[in-house]
Amino acid sequence: xxxxxxxxxxxxxxxxxxxxxxxxxxxxxNITRGSFSxxxxxxxxxxxxxxIYGPSGSGKxxxxxxxxxxxxxxxxxxxxxGKPWLSEELSVPTHQRGVGYVFQRSHLFTHLxxxxxxxxxxxxxxxxxxxxxxxxxxxxxxxxxxxxxxxDSLSGGQRQRVAIARTLLAxxxxxxxxxxxxxxDHQSKSEILPxxxxxxxxxxxxxxxxxxxxxxxxxxxxxxVLMKDGNTYKHGPLLETVSDxxxxxAEQADAFSILEGEVNNGTEGLVSKDELDNLIRIIDVxxxxxxxxxxxxxxxxxxxxxxLAKDVSLCLDRPLRTSILNVLPVMIVEIKxxxxxxxxxxxxxxxxxxxxxxxxxFSKQHLGLRVxxxxxxxxxxVALVR
Numbered sequence: 369x370x371x372x373x374x375x376x377x378x379x380x381x382x383x384x385x386x387x388x389x390x391x392x393x394x395x396x397x398n399i400t401r402g403s404f405s406x407x408x409x410x411x412x413x414x415x416x417x418x419x420i421y422g423p424s425g426s427g428k429x430x431x432x433x434x435x436x437x438x439x440x441x442x443x444x445x446x447x448x449x450g451k452p453w454l455s456e457e458l459s460v461p462t463h464q465r466g467v468g469y470v471f472q473r474s475h476l477f478t479h480l481x482x483x484x485x486x487x488x489x490x491x492x493x494x495x496x497x498x499x500x501x502x503x504x505x506x507x508x509x510x511x512x513x514x515x516x517x518x519x520d521s522l523s524g525g526q527r528q529r530v531a532i533a534r535t536l537l538a539x540x541x542x543x544x545x546x547x548x549x550x551x552x553d554h555q556s557k558s559e560i561l562p563x564x565x566x567x568x569x570x571x572x573x574x575x576x577x578x579x580x581x582x583x584x585x586x587x588x589x590x591x592x593v594l595m596k597d598g599n600t601y602k603h604g605p606l607l608e609t610v611s612d613x614x615x616x617x618a619e620q621a622d623a624f625s626i627l628e629g630e631v632n633n634g635t636e637g638l639v640s641k642d643e644l645d646n647l648i649r650i651i652d653v654x655x656x657x658x659x660x661x662x663x664x665x666x667x668x669x670x671x672x673x674x675x676l677a678k679d680v681s682l683c684l685d686r687p688l689r690t691s692i693l694n695v696l697p698v699m700i701v702e703i704k705x706x707x708x709x710x711x712x713x714x715x716x717x718x719x720x721x722x723x724x725x726x727x728x729x730f731s732k733q734h735l736g737l738r739v740x741x742x743x744x745x746x747x748x749x750v751a752l753v754r
Contacts, residue, residue, distance in 0.1 A: 397434055397444035406430050410603035412591045414449065417568055417575045419585040419606070421617075422595030428578040431595070432544050435576065436469055437462035440595045445605045448541060468540030468573075472551045474531035476519045482530050489534035498569075500541040508570055509533040509563050511618070518624050525556030529563055536571075543575045550583060564588055565668065586674035611722035612715045618724065623677040623713065625724040627652055631669055654719025659693045659749050677713060679751040680725035683744040684735055694747040698723060700739050705729060716745055723747075 386661055399406040406427040412418040420428045433439045435446060437453065437460065446454040453460045476485050490502060496713035506512050509529040514522065522530065528548060535543065548564075549557045561584070568575070579585055585592065585606070592610065593603040595618055602615050610617065611625045650658040650671055660673060686695060698716035705712045712732050716723045723745055737743070 381654040383415075397442060397446060399430060399434060399439055399442050401430075404430075404598060406434070406598045408434070408444075408595075408600045410593050412574075412593065412603065414574050415572055417577050417588050418593060419589035420576060420578045420593050420595060420635070421582075421585055423580060426595040427598040428580075428595055429546055431600075432469075432546050432576060432578055433657035435542070436544055437465050445667055447607045466539075466541035466722060468535040468538055468543045470528075470535050470543070470545045470548045472547050474524075474527040476527055476531055476534075480518045480519065482511060482513070482517050482522070484520065485519065485530060486511075486515075486534050486537055489537035489679060493539045494536075502537065505536045507531040508536070508567055523550050523556060525560045528552065528556075529560060532563075532567070534616070536567075536573075540573060543573050545577045547577075547578055547580070549581070561587060569668075582622065582624055582674060586624075586672050593599050600694065607721065611715060611724060613702055613715050615723065618677075618704070618713050619677070619706060623724055623726065625675050625677065625722055627658065627673045627675065627718065627721055627723065629658055629671055629673065631671055638737050652718070652721065654721070654722060656696055656718060658696070661749060662750050664752060673752060675723060675747055675752065677724040677726040679747060680716075680723060681746045682714070682725055682727060682731075682735065682737070686744050689748070690746070692746045693749045694745075696723070696745045696747070698743060698745045700737060700741045700743060703737065703739060705732075716743075718745075 380542055397406070397408045404427075408427070408431050420431060422428055426618065430439065434442045435453075442454060442459070444454060445452070448465070452458060453465055477488065480488070486502065486506070490498065506515070509532055511526070511533055513529050514526060514530065528551075532545075532548070549560060552560065567590065574647070577585075577588060589606045591604065592606045593600050594609065594615060595601070596616050602609055602612065602617075607626050607628065609615075612618065629650035632649045632651045648660060648662055650660055650673070652658060658673060660671070664671070664673070681692075683695075686697075696718055698718050700714055701717045701722070702715040703712055704714075705727070710729050711726055712729055714725045714727065714732075714737070716725060725745060735743075
């Protein structure tokens with residue numbers, strides 16, 4: 369499950385390995401529970417967030433439990449930093465794996481204050497093995513003002529932040545997060561996401577993040593593992609993997625792609641966000657202008673834009689009088705027909721990045737679209753609201 373990253377600084381044999389590189393699927397992690405079976409095989413880097421994505425019932429939580437050592441009867445290979453947790457010869461007990469587990473619900477001790485909940489996490493780790501200071505965890509999750517409060521007085525988002533900080537204070541080698549925002553309302557989710565972004569930027573602990581929410585994945589993940597019906601069918605860098613039209617994800621109604629761009633605040637003659645009535649311009653890595661609502665802004669200079677394929681339309685000529693703010697010059701690199709729905713999915717190159725569009729087969733035929741054609745992609749700014 370996490371293995372060798374051939375690029376960048378981390379070229380070590382990798383973080384977690386659910387299979388040895390190059391081995392057959394028989395060496396994958398396998399679990400059978402009645403009529404349900406799980407087969408998981410993937411590699412991912414030892415740093416950053418790897419999203420485990422798939423519909424409900426696809427086996428995401430079971431996979432995480434297998435990594436943590438909480439499932440019985442698991443066969444296959446799991447290694448962390450070259451050290452085996454599971455093989456034909458051994459199965460390391462959960463308490464010796466050094467994993468931190470964050471669940472959907474916080475599971476805090478209600479008879480303890482926030483501070484004592486945090487100290488409970490820290491006391492589980494010997495002093496010479498502690499990698500995260502108390503003050504650092506408190507600061508990263510923004511719980512410094514909550515220290516002396518009783519747990520019962522906290523909101524759902526505050527409780528989850530305390531739970532994450534408590535888990536970090538146990539100094540895990542690997543952090544497992546099982547839909548940590550699923551139980552929160554929209555407001556609480558919006559409040560906690562910036563803290564998760566900061567966690568991602570500040571810590572080197574590898575994180576496996578289970579979710580079926582594409583907005584969370586687009587904002588947080590570096591890599592992604594796609595799951596369906598108990599199988600891992602695709603894994604790799606996030607932007608590259610979600611734009612692959614030969615996967616079950618591309619066939620779903622909510623198929624999406626992600627663009628990455630830099631915030632521009634009105635320099636070099638470009639319109640500033642104040643002059644655009646709550647819109648701000650983004651310059652992506654290729655220099656193309658993209659406008660998004662200010663509600664999508666973060667404190668990061670780099671912004672990710674999640675675009676549903678169904679929200680992208682195509683034009684042969686640049687439209688001159690249109691309410692659609694984002695008109696991008698792109699080239700068609702792949703087309704895959706979906707006759708069962710009367711539609712097709714089209715992969716479009718925007719420089720080195722990719723956008724997916726879903727249109728009807730009639731529109732494809734009417735416009736005479738072919739691979740290699742230069743066209744214009746239109747995306748409504750209001751379709752990009754988180």
